[in-house]
Amino acid sequence: MLGIVFTSLIEMLEEKVSPEFADEVITEAGLESQGAYTAVGRYPYDELVKILTVLEQKTGKTQEELQHDFGYYLFGRLAQSHGQVMAGRECLLDALEVLDDDIHVQVKKLYPDADLPQFTVLSRTEKAMRLRYFSSRDLYALAEGLMDAAADHFGDALKRETFKTSTPHTYEFSLSVS
Ligand code: HEM
Known part of the structure; x- marks a missing residue:
């Protein structure tokens, strides 16, 4: 998956919640990239699934709601x-x-x-x-x-x-x- 997808998701968390929240999510997701994404890089789709799973636990929103919010952003x-x-x-x-x-x-x-x-x-x-x-x-x-x-x-x-x-x-x- 393209880096721009990940950089946008992290930006959304920083903007809509806080930079601290974005850091927490990245740490808890246990990402191989450690969240150090560049817009033109390429990363496993699995990292998106991991981030969305942590967000599901933290926010109580469903996968569909989270994906929808993110798609909008x-x-x-x-x-x-x-x-x-x-x-x-x-x-x-x-x-x-x-x-x-x-x-x-x-x-x-x-x-x-x-x-x-x-x-x-x-x-x-x-x-x-x-x-x-x-x-x-x-x-x-x-x-x-x-x-x-x-x-x-x-x-x-x-x-x-x-x-x-x-x-x-x-x-x-x-x-x-x-
Ligand atoms: C209403 C308009 C659009 C829809 C419904 C749409 C839909 C999607 C969906 C669902 C994905 C996720 C990949 C997947 O489903 O497997 C995707 C990926 C993507 N789209 Fe679109 N898209 C739209 C407009 C655009 C526009 C305007 C751009 C760029 C200028 C764009 C660039 C991309 C890029 C860069 C990806 C990521 C590809 C990757 O990760 O390798 N899309 N799009």
């Missing part, structure tokens, strides 16, 4: 550091429509060893979309947070529902905006 960080990737998109559904074929493709050019999920647009009308998400990491709640933040970024009021499909690691989002 991460979008702001990504949009700030890589604004050009989103340029020219005017609304959430337009951005999601090109997520796999353009946005994440540009990410892959910047970071050739990024481990990106797969998004497939199953149907699209002006105000609604059915989007399939596949990732061996099952970070669908992170995707929900990213989508909610992207909706706010474009000023779209988003309603969404998530369905786990019978195919492993595969989820479908039913999205509508107004």
Whole structure:
């Protein structure tokens, strides 16, 4: 997993709680990297799981809630550091429509060893979309947070529902905006 994911998560803990809390979480998670992440480095996905597990114990929030909060925050960080990737998109559904074929493709050019999920647009009308998400990491709640933040970024009021499909690691989002 890319370092920017980890640096953003630690930044979120420092900002929303405190630097001391972030240090405590890193220590308790027993990370091989000891939390010394750089944005362009690459670290085992397992370290994200360890951090989220410690956060679950410390905050009483579920994995889904934590991933959602983090996804929301991460979008702001990504949009700030890589604004050009989103340029020219005017609304959430337009951005999601090109997520796999353009946005994440540009990410892959910047970071050739990024481990990106797969998004497939199953149907699209002006105000609604059915989007399939596949990732061996099952970070669908992170995707929900990213989508909610992207909706706010474009000023779209988003309603969404998530369905786990019978195919492993595969989820479908039913999205509508107004
Ligand atoms: C609404 C828009 C977006 C959604 C729903 C989305 C979704 C996701 C998800 C769910 C992941 C986690 C990996 C996984 O599931 O296996 C991810 C990773 C990532 N995304 Fe996106 N993304 C969005 C927009 C963006 C934008 C605008 C950027 C960059 C400018 C970006 C850059 C990245 C990067 C760098 C990673 C980490 C890859 C890695 O760890 O190797 N994403 N994205």
